Amino acid sequence: MRSRKEGTAPSAVSSFSWLVAKEYRELVSSRAWWVLLLAMGPLVGVTFISAVRTYGEASGLNGTTAGVGEAFSPLIGIWAPTFSACEVAAVFLLPFVAIRLVAGDRQSGALKIEMQHPMSAFARMSAKAIVLLAGWLVASLAPLAAVALWKSYGGSVYAPELATVAFGHVLNACLTIALACAAAAVTEHPSTAAILTLSATVGTWILNFVAAVEGGIWERAAGYTPPAMVAGFQHGLIRLDVVLIASVFAMAGLALAAVWLRLGVPVRRRVRESIALGALATGVVFACAFVSPSWDTSESRTNSFPEADEAVLGRIRAPLRIEVHLAPEDPRRADLDRKAIAKLRRVMPVVQVQYISATSIGLFEQTAPHYGEIWYELGGRREMSRVTTAEGALETIYDLAGITPPIEKDEDIFRGHPLAVAPKGAAAVFYGIWPAFIVVSAFLIRRRQI
Amino acid sequence: MFQARNLTKRYGRLTALSDVSFSVRPGEVLGLIGPNGSGKTTLFECLGGVLPLDAGSLVRDGRPMTGRERTATLFYLPDAIVPWPAQPVRWALDFTLGFLNGRAHLRDEVVQRLDITPLLDSTIGSLSKGQRKRALLAIGLLMPQPVLLADEPFDGLDLRQSRDVAAALRSYASGGRTMILSIHQLTDAARVCDRFVLLSGGAIRGEGTLDQLSALATARGGAATSDLEEVFLALT
Numbered sequence: 183m184r185s186r187k188e189g190t191a192p193s194a195v196s197s198f199s200w201l202v203a204k205e206y207r208e209l210v211s212s213r214a215w216w217v218l219l220l221a222m223g224p225l226v227g228v229t230f231i232s233a234v235r236t237y238g239e240a241s242g243l244n245g246t247t248a249g250v251g252e253a254f255s256p257l258i259g260i261w262a263p264t265f266s267a268c269e270v271a272a273v274f275l276l277p278f279v280a281i282r283l284v285a286g287d288r289q290s291g292a293l294k295i296e297m298q299h300p301m302s303a304f305a306r307m308s309a310k311a312i313v314l315l316a317g318w319l320v321a322s323l324a325p326l327a328a329v330a331l332w333k334s335y336g337g338s339v340y341a342p343e344l345a346t347v348a349f350g351h352v353l354n355a356c357l358t359i360a361l362a363c364a365a366a367a368v369t370e371h372p373s374t375a376a377i378l379t380l381s382a383t384v385g386t387w388i389l390n391f392v393a394a395v396e397g398g399i400w401e402r403a404a405g406y407t408p409p410a411m412v413a414g415f416q417h418g419l420i421r422l423d424v425v426l427i428a429s430v431f432a433m434a435g436l437a438l439a440a441v442w443l444r445l446g447v448p449v450r451r452r453v454r455e456s457i458a459l460g461a462l463a464t465g466v467v468f469a470c471a472f473v474s475p476s477w478d479t480s481e482s483r484t485n486s487f488p489e490a491d492e493a494v495l496g497r498i499r500a501p502l503r504i505e506v507h508l509a510p511e512d513p514r515r516a517d518l519d520r521k522a523i524a525k526l527r528r529v530m531p532v533v534q535v536q537y538i539s540a541t542s543i544g545l546f547e548q549t550a551p552h553y554g555e556i557w558y559e560l561g562g563r564r565e566m567s568r569v570t571t572a573e574g575a576l577e578t579i580y581d582l583a584g585i586t587p588p589i590e591k592d593e594d595i596f597r598g599h600p601l602a603v604a605p606k607g608a609a610a611v612f613y614g615i616w617p618a619f620i621v622v623s624a625f626l627i628r629r630r631q632i
Numbered sequence: 633m634f635q636a637r638n639l640t641k642r643y644g645r646l647t648a649l650s651d652v653s654f655s656v657r658p659g660e661v662l663g664l665i666g667p668n669g670s671g672k673t674t675l676f677e678c679l680g681g682v683l684p685l686d687a688g689s690l691v692r693d694g695r696p697m698t699g700r701e702r703t704a705t706l707f708y709l710p711d712a713i714v715p716w717p718a719q720p721v722r723w724a725l726d727f728t729l730g731f732l733n734g735r736a737h738l739r740d741e742v743v744q745r746l747d748i749t750p751l752l753d754s755t756i757g758s759l760s761k762g763q764r765k766r767a768l769l770a771i772g773l774l775m776p777q778p779v780l781l782a783d784e785p786f787d788g789l790d791l792r793q794s795r796d797v798a799a800a801l802r803s804y805a806s807g808g809r810t811m812i813l814s815i816h817q818l819t820d821a822a823r824v825c826d827r828f829v830l831l832s833g834g835a836i837r838g839e840g841t842l843d844q845l846s847a848l849a850t851a852r853g854g855a856a857t858s859d860l861e862e863v864f865l866a867l868t
Contacts, residue, residue: 201731
């Protein structure tokens, strides 16, 4: 880059581009990033090869009996497991790359020089975040190589669902970057930042566990943790509330990092600003939780009822109340939530669900009166069912509404994409070519920089 | 040019700077001298805006300078830093010139005067202490601010390099640049500075030219001398 004309105030755009270029150089100089890239190949390789084998066997490979058509969705069979490597990398590798980029400036003293530019701390953090995200996208070339291999096998690729899975993992990476940046800015030492970041991740796991046991508000909160968020995207579901809340968390993390990177501001003021930021973020997150639009991008409509049913359900304006007598850890409750209630929430204007149970596991409630009952109330009429499938729920609702169930057209039924192939060449790509390419690139790019 | 007024910095119960006041004149080389732990680096960090002050301000034309004015006036070059250790010196100069809108026309001259041409392709992390000091001084001299605060600019330099750097600093000061140098080696300070601020125990013990400080030392019962070391010992 060339320097600008002297004697004039540095333009914000020029300074920002200098900073982005500097962060890029720092990223490329960082061994942590090259390790992340190196590890992505084998990580994706393990999951992709295993997924293709299982998919192939379920499709009749090696003389096995083929399963039912609905099971052959590449979204669930290939992309969810393959991209899960990204989740592992985002949790265990990406934070170290981000911490290195933020804490490195502080440790080396570079921050003391850079902060003498009047640029806002948030702009500084944004430059780091942009470069880190770009670094993550480069790492995401490994799962994209898996997509190319799958296509070469003759596998089906449904772009919207694949894009949704990829988007979910990018959003998850944004959260990780923001969290790690905040931890690196708040703490004095990179190792403390790493412990803090991993603690936050473990904290979300604990929240998921508590949610599974306690249900209620915990369950609602756990729905916005990174693992739950990624799970939704891996099923091809884009929920606007999840996207908004993840974005708010990511922005809040970067803003918190910016607050703590202003070394010249008294600590007490930074603490006050952090509290205000936390309160603001909490308020916005709370508001976003009431946003309901969602889109099912899966080819198999795994998150939706058949189109004909959705059209009928959408016309029911009366609120639907469901009283579920199942404990949080009862697998039937998870079944009902996933197969019926989540889908009903997406199409009906008002769905109120109340869970009733005396214990968390439900094992000793089986003989209690009403346990296992699911009561539906619509337009002043009530009906009980014990069925936890989508068909069972729909049947009861149609009965209450006095509607004749629509007939699903044969062509609307997802028949699946069975593919009985072995993961030919994948091992060579992910265990040989990818690592070799990364090592050579690291050597050449780092040498060119110097 | 500006005055530092009643600068105070505390770390918990420890008062690192106590009501520190002094003035800075345009084009001078002002030496901040004091023993180890006297608060020199803390004072520089506060002046440079990388540490918050508990009290006091920088005053120009009778009113406190804003943060933006301070950033436009002072450039602080910290001691004992290894910024961008994986990057070559050439890139560090280009980056700071571009990012901080430095004096690009002086680049070659500064590089030559500080004898860092052979270092341009070396990474900053691979430089010796003295080499790094010269590379960082080059950054400081290229910055656009009229005042350069350099913390221990001679630390790590051998005798010849110290003399060359002192000559370079004096030369740029005579060209209108103001230098405030924190120096713990009094021989270096005597060689390069026009005036001195004596700091000890976080408080100012004297401010002025060597003659003025010598007179102050004599007034306080010390022997009459024009040796900076003797003056320093008498006043601290």
